[in-house]
Amino acid sequence: xxxxxxxxxxxxxxxxxxxRLFSQRGAMLxxxxxxxxxxxxxxxxxGLMSMIGRxxxxxxxxxxxxEGNGTVLFGHGxxxxxVIEMTGDTLYVxxxxxxxxxxxxxxxxxxxxxxxxxxxxxxxxxxxQGLFTTTLQGHxxxxxxxxxxxxxxxxxxxxxxxxxxxxxxxxxxxxRNKLSTALGWREMVGRGSGEGFQLELSGNGxxxxxxxxxxx
Numbered sequence: 001x002x003x004x005x006x007x008x009x010x011x012x013x014x015x016x017x018x019x020r021l022f023s024q025r026g027a028m029l030x031x032x033x034x035x036x037x038x039x040x041x042x043x044x045x046x047g048l049m050s051m052i053g054r055x056x057x058x059x060x061x062x063x064x065x066x067e068g069n070g071t072v073l074f075g076h077g078x079x080x081x082x083v084i085e086m087t088g089d090t091l092y093v094x095x096x097x098x099x100x101x102x103x104x105x106x107x108x109x110x111x112x113x114x115x116x117x118x119x120x121x122x123x124x125x126x127x128x129q130g131l132f133t134t135t136l137q138g139h140x141x142x143x144x145x146x147x148x149x150x151x152x153x154x155x156x157x158x159x160x161x162x163x164x165x166x167x168x169x170x171x172x173x174x175x176r177n178k179l180s181t182a183l184g185w186r187e188m189v190g191r192g193s194g195e196g197f198q199l200e201l202s203g204n205g206x207x208x209x210x211x212x213x214x215x216x
Contacts, residue, residue: 002102002141003074003083010075011083011143013066013100020103021066023074027099033070040065061095074100074143079216082150082208083143089205090137092140093144093170096216102140112136144170147212160202166213173205189210 002021003011013021015035016060016103064073075081075193076099084091086105090189101107110133144150146169155161155175162180171177178198 003100003143005081005083007074008080008149009078010072010073011081012073013141015066015070015072017069020104021100022063023066023096023100024076025062025064027064027074027076028066028093029073029075031070031072033068034074035066035068035070035072035164038065038067039063039121061098066100068156076145077199077216079145080149080210081143081145081169082169083141084172084208086136086138086140086142086172088139089172090135091142091170091172092133092135093142095134097144097146097169098134099143099145101136101142105136105138105142108135108137109133112202118187126153141198144208145216146208146210146212148214150210152210153207155201155203155205155207157202157204161190162198162200163207163209164213166215167209168199169208169210171201171205171207173203174179175201175203175205177201198199 003013006012010090015031015033015060017019022105023037024125079099091108149171153161153163155171155173166181178200
């Protein structure tokens with residue numbers, strides 16, 4: 001694992017020659033050694049066409065490339081940080097949640113309608129998270145940001161998980177997600193529970209949930 005949690009809001013990563021890291025611009029807190037921080041105009045991995053796709057999708061968070069020989073501390077805005085280890089599958093995460101990730105991971109975008117159909121589109125609009133989400137695929141570490149810490153919830157075929165869309169951070173594995181509703185007459189007259197929309201995740205994998213309903 002490249003990223004080591006120093007405390008709940010800071011991670012440390014070694015930087016070695018020939019291996020790049022990507023992080024949000026301005027996320028470097030301190031470093032030792034001979035390390036260079038360069039704005040990444042392509043917004044990460046995948047080349048020019050991938051960059052254009054991310055910008056069109058609204059998933060082009062400004063990134064910088066981190067290279068050299070040393071150790072770097074990352075953190076941003078006092079948000080809680082959680083490290084996810086990828087072992088060949090795909091992580092689905094909102095671009096503004098990414099603090100830093102290894103250059104071994106391939107970055108892309110996914111149209112929300114491809115998971116959950118029409119309700120996938122509704123989810124993007126209802127939660128304010130847009131119609132696309134960022135994907136990272138391969139082997140390597142990812143540091144994501146959240147409000148109030150992150151809890152890992154396993155998803156199994158026998159036990160789907162329902163998450164408040166505002167508390168959702170990311171997921172990986174063989175999981176399908178869709179927006180489900182529980183709107184009834186009480187919601188219509190303002191006497192509902194306030195939990196009218198939920199994100200249903202089914203399949204086999206892990207969903208990451210933050211301890212708050214506040215967006216970054």
